[in-house]
Amino acid sequence: MRMDRFHRQRGLVDQRALMSTRVLISGSADGVGELFVMLRQLGVGVIEPGSIGIVTTDQMPASVFWKLMYGEFGSWEDWREQTTKGRCSVELIPQGDIVRDDWDIHLTLEEENDMFGDVNGLVNGMCGIVTGSIPPLRNIGLGMHPIHAAMRTVVAATLVNEALKVIGIRNSIPVSEVWLTVSCRIETADQQLARDHVRGVGGVLLDVSPSQDGLATIARYRYPIEHDIDTNELIAVEKQEYALPEIIDVGFIPWDSDFQHTGCEHSVENEEIASPASNVSILGVGGLGSWATPLICQALHGGVVNIIDGDDEIEMHNLNRQVLYREQDIGGAKATVAASRLSELFPHLQFNSFETFLRRAHVGEASEEGIDLNELFSDSEGENGVEDIDEELRQALKTSQIYLGCLDNMQARTILNEVALKSEMPMINGGGESIHGVVERLHDEGCMVCRYGTEVANAPEVISCTEEGARPITSIVTTTAYVGAMMAALTILELSGSIIHHGMRYTWLDGISNQSQVCKPPWFDEPCIRHNLQEIVG
DSSP: OOOOOOOGGGTTTTTTHHHHHHHEESSSSHHHHHHHHHHHHTTSSTTTEEEEEEOOOOOHHHHHHHHHHOOOOOEEEEEEEIIITTSOOOEEOOOGGGGGGOEEEEEEESSSSSOOSSEEEEEEEEEEEEEEEESOOOOOOOOSSHHHHHHHHHHHHHHHHHHHHHHOOOOOSOOOOOOOEEEESOOSSOOHHHHHHHHOOGGGEEEEETTSSSEEEEEEEEOOSHHHHHHHHGGOBBBBBOOOSSOOOOSSSSSSSSSSGTTTTTGOOHHHHHHHOEEEEEEETTTTTHHHHHHHHHEEESSEEEEEOOOOOOGGGHHHHHHHOGGGGGGHHHHHHHHHHHHHHHEEEEEEEEEEEOOOOGOOOOOOTTOGGGGGOOOOOOOGGGGOOOOHHHHHHHHHHHEEESSSSHHHHHHHHHHHHHTTTOOOEEEETTTTEEEEEEETOHHHHHHHOOOTTOOOOOOOOOOOOOOOOOHHHHHHHHHHHHHHHHHHHHHOOOOOOTTTTEETTTTTEEEEOOOOOOOOOOOOHHHHHHHHOO
């Protein structure tokens, strides 16, 4: 199967129509930069007549994602000439020269000149909205809150997601994979004989079944696509009919609320993280981690960032949503490349990279009280564990103040949760798949096991798009950016000591955000690992 840059999003959108869409963007310099980065990852403007029109600002963007993708330039013209030529169509438009009819849709983010478009986004501290009308202004300005950059990414992801539906190129239902199948009738009822004598291209074994008349064998196999064929174009998926809601509220605090009565009063003046030497461990720098990690690093004024990822090869199809990586990074190990790129932007931070998957052995040895956390899990791979321990990683995990699980399976999240429990530090858990996402804090509220149950919490299924033979999933930048940015926001709030609503789960369903209080499911009556540890250790 061909795995191009946009492979994992082709089941969610009409990719050809997306590439030829004309999108106009305006707003603050960083707002424009944020929108452009996401639109480029989606592939907007790659084929004619597609284009991205930028209403130029006095200053160039300085957001962390713009810097990761483009670096720093003195003018818009220099940037366009050196970075986008031959890659996509970009039109630079002065403020007074806009012709709205030239564009399919107009998007604004942090618009400062009342020049609102078809879909608009505003950010104010811990608040953020997306709307198709003139956005209502908040009564109380919150200034440059420590999570402002993260909230801007949350709003940008929601804004772009809604734009895809407004212009009618979003599929009404996700299609995770499309392939070609070769079928043949073999004139023998002996299925083993058929398999012994007939193979697919390259010696591929056939799937066989009896013919309807019982006289022959029907054999099939999945034909490998090596040339430039988009198999998604072989099917027709109905497009989503959509009317943009009046307001989509994506903030931690409702846009129209009285901020002084939300329980977050002292967050207004807390404009930077209090700890000068934070220590953060991030497990996974793929779709979620590549958005969360730069936002966290931008907020830190010093300290250590441990990056842990066993994926030893960046692939082309990662680039539609994993913003840390470029084409020149393909083939490199994610942890190493991520640490290298981030250290260039944030030389005041210490980055430790670990090219390994977190194993149960990293949780720790038996404590003085005799608790061996390795024994809390069955080891399906039969590893000895102790012999495989990376002592440097173990020490890094022991000294962390907070853990981020930007992972692709529940079992790995549960192992990281055990590390956090043993250290008595919080974990920010995130997951994203297709058009769904979830972000939650795990600490005083409970553990992975009491929240999801033993069987689900230890499920080894990997849904990563890079795993051979794993369940295929669709992936798109709007989901990964939302989840990663929300994880970063919760991490920054945690490190800054801001009051947040503990026990909340933040969910994303196709652009609509929800907050809900979570607790142990009423049908779950298994003993809680976290509580058992407290009872024995205490």
